[in-house]
Amino acid sequence: MTKRFLVVGHKACTTGDFSLNDMPGGAGRMDVLCRCVNSCFFLSHDLRHDVECFLVLLGEPEPPKTILIKGNEVRYLSPDERSAGSLIKKALNLPCGESFRESTKGIYVRKGNLKRLLEEYDFALLDENGKDIRAIDPVPESFILSDHHNFTEEEEEMIKNLPKVSAGPKILHADHTITVILNEMDRRET
Amino acid sequence: MTKRFLVVGHKACTTGDFSLNDMPGGAGRMDVLCRCVNSCFFLSHDLRHDVECFLVLLGEPEPPKTILIKGNEVRYLSPDERSAGSLIKKALNLPCGESFRESTKGIYVRKGNLKRLLEEYDFALLDENGKDIRAIDPVPESFILSDHHNFTEEEEEMIKNLPKVSAGPKILHADHTITVILNEMDRRET
Numbered sequence: 001m002t003k004r005f006l007v008v009g010h011k012a013c014t015t016g017d018f019s020l021n022d023m024p025g026g027a028g029r030m031d032v033l034c035r036c037v038n039s040c041f042f043l044s045h046d047l048r049h050d051v052e053c054f055l056v057l058l059g060e061p062e063p064p065k066t067i068l069i070k071g072n073e074v075r076y077l078s079p080d081e082r083s084a085g086s087l088i089k090k091a092l093n094l095p096c097g098e099s100f101r102e103s104t105k106g107i108y109v110r111k112g113n114l115k116r117l118l119e120e121y122d123f124a125l126l127d128e129n130g131k132d133i134r135a136i137d138p139v140p141e142s143f144i145l146s147d148h149h150n151f152t153e154e155e156e157e158m159i160k161n162l163p164k165v166s167a168g169p170k171i172l173h174a175d176h177t178i179t180v181i182l183n184e185m186d187r188r189e190t
Numbered sequence: 191m192t193k194r195f196l197v198v199g200h201k202a203c204t205t206g207d208f209s210l211n212d213m214p215g216g217a218g219r220m221d222v223l224c225r226c227v228n229s230c231f232f233l234s235h236d237l238r239h240d241v242e243c244f245l246v247l248l249g250e251p252e253p254p255k256t257i258l259i260k261g262n263e264v265r266y267l268s269p270d271e272r273s274a275g276s277l278i279k280k281a282l283n284l285p286c287g288e289s290f291r292e293s294t295k296g297i298y299v300r301k302g303n304l305k306r307l308l309e310e311y312d313f314a315l316l317d318e319n320g321k322d323i324r325a326i327d328p329v330p331e332s333f334i335l336s337d338h339h340n341f342t343e344e345e346e347e348m349i350k351n352l353p354k355v356s357a358g359p360k361i362l363h364a365d366h367t368i369t370v371i372l373n374e375m376d377r378r379e380t
Contacts, residue, residue, distance in 0.1 A: 020211075021210075021211065021272070023270065024268060024269075024270045024273075031269065031270040031271075032269070035225075035228075035269070038225075039366065042363050042366070043360055043361060043362060043363070044338075044360075044361035044362060044363060045361070046361075078214060079214075079221065079222070079225070079363065080213065080214045080221040080271060081221075081270060081271045081272075082211070082271075083214075148234075167373065168373045168376050168377055169376050169377060169379075169380040170233055170234075170373075170376045171233060171234035171235070171236075172233060172234060172369075172373075173232050173233070173234060173269065176229065176232070176369045176373075179362075179366045179369045179370060180369060180370060180373045183357065183358045183360075183362075183366075183370045183373075186358050186359050186360045187358055187359060189359075190359040
């Protein structure tokens with residue numbers, strides 16, 4: 001089973017000319033997405049090989065783009081935000097079309113939006129009003145989250161019929177939500 | 191109830207002259223500690239006011255130092271690693287003695303090691319061989335974790351009698367562990 005997390009970066013920069021020193025500002029909160037990448041993949045002295053992370057970047061100047069990171073292929077990724085940011089920069093510097101093109105090992109980029117991914121995979125929506133992940137059996141394989149912004153009205157329309165799942169009683173940042181969901185999945189597998 | 195997380199940074203720099211652009215390298219994996227700060231405090235559009243985070247820094251050139259961040263007082267803290275790193279730098283640039291001295295709002299620094307904190311509070315040890323947090327009632331209030339290094343033999347001797355608590359079946363990074371523990375505490379409070 002492949003686990004998938006899709007994070008929508010509503011203002012995240014879509015070319016590679018942002019500064020790693022200003023990811024919260026000039027790069028449109030790319031730092032949020034970098035922390036989500038960390039949460040998707042890092043274990044103590046290991047990577048989660050069964051996870052794929054999709055980042056849908058909707059900021060200027062070339063939206064929409066989608067970055068895909070595959071846990072079973074990725075190389076050169078360290079846990080710090082700058083490391084993920086640097087690999088995302090490289091991918092965004094690559095000319096891309098409608099199909100995924102590999103940038104560095106295990107990291108891919110294509111033109112494409114949320115709608116296309118919704119057609120490709122069955123996602124559940126991580127939402128504070130959803131059903132508690134601990135009460136769901138079986139746990140879904142693929143999840144959608146937003147960055148620090150709410151989904152737009154247009155996006156809400158696309159995702160309104162997805163099953164809604166909650167990570168707990170408090171509203172968490174996207175990266176913390178991924179960590180909690182993966183911990184529950186770890187427990188189900190044991 | 192105040193929740194406390196103590197993270198030992200075995201190589202973390204103890205003066206403020208490290209570069210925010212090289213926290214994994216020159217600053218002795220200060221990035222690990224910055225992510226732990228993020229996990230301790232950030233909720234969506236809110237901070238966890240009932241958490242205190244202690245960072246015990248044991249790297250050169252002036253070990254040991256302890257940074258304390260209080261969730262009910264802290265200001266100027268953003269979720270990105272550089273933000274926490276920048277506030278830690280400011281605190282480490284301040285001359286300090288045996289008592290906590292405030293650097294920026296809600297962030298304190300003193301000379302001092304793990305032993306002293308163990309005398310001040312009752313901690314449980316987050317350890318993969320501990321009892322599952324979900325099976326413990328009541329949940330402890332204060333937890334110790336290590337950075338990416340194991341505890342030293344000398345530290346192991348100091349903590350060997352602490353109750354051991356596990357966050358789940360897989361060995362997680364320190365920041366992810368804090369996120370999982372806080373999620374369980376959130377659930378107990380609801």
